[in-house]
Amino acid sequence: MDCHEFRRLTDSYLNDELLVETNHDVLRHLENCRDCRAQLEGQRELRFRLRNAVVSAANLQIDTSFASRLQSDLRQTALRPGIWEQLTAGGFGGLRSAALSLACLLVIAIGGFFILGPLNERSAANNDVNQRGQNDTIVEANRARLADAVKVAWNELSSQAVGDHKNCAVKFNLDDRPIPLDEAVRQYGPLNKDIDKAVFEAAKTAFDDDRSAPIKLVEAHVCIFGGRRFTHIVLSRHGKVISVLVTDTDLPAESDSTVTDRIYGASNAAGFSIGTHAIFVVSDMEPAENIQVARAILPVMRRHLETAGA
């Protein structure tokens, strides 16, 4: 491949749209051509800066109260039973049995009205049904509120992890001195023993198919940010800092062992929880790469926490 051809393919290379063979040709060319490397870096930088600028632009941010209102409306719509379901609620199987049950109800109601009993008995039964319905609605609403509260708290935890990543691994701007892992094992228990090695070995497997930029272990320690203690493993790849942060939480997970991803300006936080621990992978990499690392370390973290009895 020559420079002319490379420049024709630069856009597609940046967007990861090339075939594997062409990608290899590009990489081979880049190894030997300083001008094209510089040009590619410029284009990559522009892409990165543009993404950052748009994602963090103040006037493009969603209003949080609008977002939670819409979320709650959608939830109600999604979980509200349809008319048919309301008709068939209570164990009837299909159209025929529902029609049959309706007919039975009608006969009982008419019979009750004319023959069997006083009107107030029927009214009491109706009240009972209504009361049960109201209780169900309250339980459902409380469950929804609890789920929302967990989500907000999980978001808060995730943004603290991002804060720790930025202030500790990127800006070295923490109030308290980080504690080396050896010391942390003595102070805070066996969770910290060899956690850096376990995380590093697992994170390496996330990019098995691209060995051109191996992941590196930079350092590991325990640090405190915003009053919360994190076991912090700092990795790097392609010159980008990747933080793996482990912290205690008594929050029920959004969904246990499921990796969820959130974007905070230029940073992404992919998080999951195992038992009483929340684990976040925070970096400025593409969200998909971040999630890839989180997924790679999840089973290893589960084993590590089990072994540590944490």
Added chain:
Amino acid sequence: MFGIGKQREKEWAVFEAEALPLMPDIFRVAKWLCRDTEIAEDLTQETFTQALKSFHRYSPETNCRAWLITILYRINGKRRLKLGQLKLVEDTEEQIAETVAFEPSIPDHLTDEDILRAIEQVPARFSEVVLLTDVESLSYKEAAELLGVPIGTVMSRLHRGRRLLRQELTGVAREFGIASNG
């Protein structure tokens, strides 16, 4: 029925995990499209309401972001059609030039505001492809389907959009006396 209720909860859980976290992104694209917060909120609301209704059509292994943005574009297209704002643009952009010039790297010290100002100066049909692919991470194929144009058109618009953005940024840098490092 108990089974249906459970099924509904399960579907909601998937929607909540896959679609809802993208709400800020969908709002961002909506706001970029219409430049008005209230309209962007309406578009976001309608997008998610429609997405919820047709969530059974979404396949989990596909790109949820692209799916939601496609719904958003369709709704916005209808809105603009109602307002008489939608014009059919004849596609006359050139294929990527055979000879691609060396592009200087962007000048140092530009702020996010400079970059936002510059992208706003790029004509919409080029800037939208840059935003869809570079910011919203859509593939060429997804962007092409969403915009209803061939993949080649997405590629040429992206190339031209990036070049125009670079030119705008060089202009901003010159205006403020910032030296280029390229």
